[in-house]
Amino acid sequence: MLPHQQGTDHVRRALRNLLDESPALVGRTHRAQQSYWYCTPAGLAEAAASGELAPTTGRTTGKRAASKTGLRGHGLALVDTVIAFHQAEAADRADWQVEGAHPTPAGSLVPDGVVLLADGSSAFVEIDRTMSYARLVAKLERYDAYRNAPPSGRGNAARAPRSHWQETYAGPALERPFPPLLFVFAPAPRRAAPGTREGAFHNRARHVGGVNYQITVATTTLPLLTRHGADRPVWRVVGRGEDRYALAALPKAR
Structure with a gap:
């Protein structure tokens, strides 16, 4: 989840380390040759922990990450x-x-x-x-x-x-x-x-x-x-x- 993508409606970065979860924590669709990923709160929390989100004070939850990314x-x-x-x-x-x-x-x-x-x-x-x-x-x-x-x-x-x-x-x-x-x-x-x-x-x-x-x-x-x-x-x-x-x-x- 790149800084310039945080204002979009949908998360577009593939969280590959979540693909092996059961059930999967991400879903994927293709539109105009681009991949769009729909993440659960757990996936958003994982993205926040990756360091690619802008730092925030306090513990980052999936819900808070969702509000920050516009999801x-x-x-x-x-x-x-x-x-x-x-x-x-x-x-x-x-x-x-x-x-x-x-x-x-x-x-x-x-x-x-x-x-x-x-x-x-x-x-x-x-x-x-x-x-x-x-x-x-x-x-x-x-x-x-x-x-x-x-x-x-x-x-x-x-x-x-x-x-x-x-x-x-x-x-x-x-x-x-x-x-x-x-x-x-x-x-x-x-x-x-x-x-x-x-x-x-x-x-x-x-x-x-x-x-x-x-x-x-x-x-x-x-x-x-x-x-x-x-x-x-x-x-x-x-x-x-x-x-x-x-x-x-x-x-x-x-």
Whole structure:
């Protein structure tokens, strides 16, 4: 973490000595031929101990290092989510794509993450800490626009033209439905508790077209996810009451 990088949103230096930790303390994605590293508080504390951060008074903690480098809590919550999936063997830590753009008629859709699950299917993942309910619902509507996007390309005699999501996630024979959308509500200062925000989101999301039929929307809180695991009954499905489902038991979209 070089001095001129401390003002950026994401930590970009590879902390190689943390790669052998179990679970790994860093995650990696490529963007424009540059590597971006999303570190846990433990990784940030390790970077501070390396001497490459500007000296500070007192003991440097991961939280303090995060504030000094500009790393947002959103990134830390995303890493905690990746680790929860990895520990539950629901998805390998390497099988994540972060902030990849998806085309829709309403503009580009940028999920916080797309994960390849252990069963070979995919899921979209959104982390919420500080977004308003209106913005959360607007993003959900953007997913509906992505699902409804017209086919791209002309197809051929053997195969009709397919939309971007069908080409990317449905497989060659369209055997998979639209990937489920997983919202993880994380704690944040001066915000309502994650469980409170989760409930308020359900009240609004169930009115979005396609939800509970063409799109499966499931939610959890980061404390529940990290305490019990991504594969346990921690997921509440929009339109299905307050019951919690295991990841493998989520209802399939039509």
